[in-house]
Amino acid sequence: MLKGKVYLLQTCNTCKRILKQVKIFGDFDVRDVKKYPLTTEEIDDLAQKAGGYERIFNKQSQKYRQLGLKDKVLSEADYRKLLSEEYTFLKRPVFLIDDKIFIGNSNSTVDLLTKYLVSNK
Incomplete structure (x- = not known):
């Protein structure tokens, strides 16, 4: 059984559903990012694995809209x-398995995650 990490919100029903769906294929250390926020080093590591900070950034967040960030041009910094x-x-959930990273809850991401887990079990 594969081992990995998952970063999510315990209160997020979508995150819980995805975790439940893939838990049969892997063993995950679950981290609630609200209770245990990521360090700057962890954010840097995720961004490096993902190919940039924007790739792990949740543009669907209410705070994103509240702060008017959608109308601004943001840099990686x-x-x-x-x-x-x-x-x-x-952007949640984030699964880290081996050297792979799976970010977000889109159907295509969940499908890729599931296929990876099934093919490596």
Whole structure:
């Protein structure tokens, strides 16, 4: 059984549903990013694995709209700063398995995650 990490919100029904769906294929250390916020080093590591800070940034966050960020041009440094200040800016869930990263809750991401887990069990 594969081992990995998952970063999510325990109160998020979508995150819980996805975790329940894939838990049969792997063993995951679950981290609630609200209770245990990511360190700057962890954010840097996720961004490096994902190919940039924007790739792990949640543009669907209510805070994103409240702050009017959708009307601004943000740099990678801006995304990094925002991610380190507010847990809701992390696109969730984030699964880390081996050297792979799976970010967000889109059907295509969940399908890729499931296929990876099934093919490596």
